[in-house]
Amino acid sequence: HVQLVESGGGSVQAGGSLKLSCATSGFDFGSDCVAWFRRPPGKTREYVGWVEGDGSTPYLPSSVRGRFVTTKDKGKNTLILQMNNLRPEDTAIYYCAARSGWEYCYQTDYDYPNWGQGTQVTVS
Numbered sequence: 737h738v739q740l741v742e743s744g745g746g747s748v749q750a751g752g753s754l755k756l757s758c759a760t761s762g763f764d765f766g767s768d769c770v771a772w773f774r775r776p777p778g779k780t781r782e783y784v785g786w787v788e789g790d791g792s793t794p795y796l797p798s799s800v801r802g803r804f805v806t807t808k809d810k811g812k813n814t815l816i817l818q819m820n821n822l823r824p825e826d827t828a829i830y831y832c833a834a835r836s837g838w839e840y841c842y843q844t845d846y847d848y849p850n851w852g853q854g855t856q857v858t859v860s
Contacts, residue, residue, distance in 0.1 A: 738762040738850040740832045745855030752822050752859075758815040758832030758852055765813040769841035771848065772806055772817045774828035774857075781831070781845045785817065789839030799825075822859045829854040 744756040760770065771786030785796050785806035793806055805818045815832055833848035835841065842848075 738834060738836050740834060740850060740852035742830065742832050742852045742855040745830060745857045747858040747860065748822055750823055750859055753818070753820045754822065754857060756817040756819070756830055756832075756855060756857075758817075760813045760815065760832075760834065763834060763836035763850070765808070765815075766810045767839060769835040769838050770808065770815045771833045771835075771841050772815070773831045773833055773845055773848075774826075775831070775854075776825070776828040783843045783845070784830070786841040787815065788841050795843065819857070822857075824859050826859050827857060829856055 739761045741759045748754055767789045769788050772784040773781050774784050775781040784800055785804055787793050787806055787808045803821045807816045809816055831854045832852040834850040835848055836850055
């Protein structure tokens, strides 16, 4: 049974930083694709970053490149999203997602069968 639980959201001023965590269980975290998505107010869900089975993070959207970093803490089976230099347009619900049993990640949310409940990030 795959479980994903996000934490670390909150309110921050523009230019600040937040670190989101996603505690996982029920699948091979070290080998499988895990990712972050977000849903801004009134918009569709979009990918923010991911870590593939080999640990690579090949694609970052231009909106967060140079500011966000996604990493796997394999010792804790936890996915991390470090967000720096936050902007008001980063305000969204942030979700952790997994493709259990699959090494490679995709940008489209419908490719992910496993989701966390989300955590709110507000930047003012």
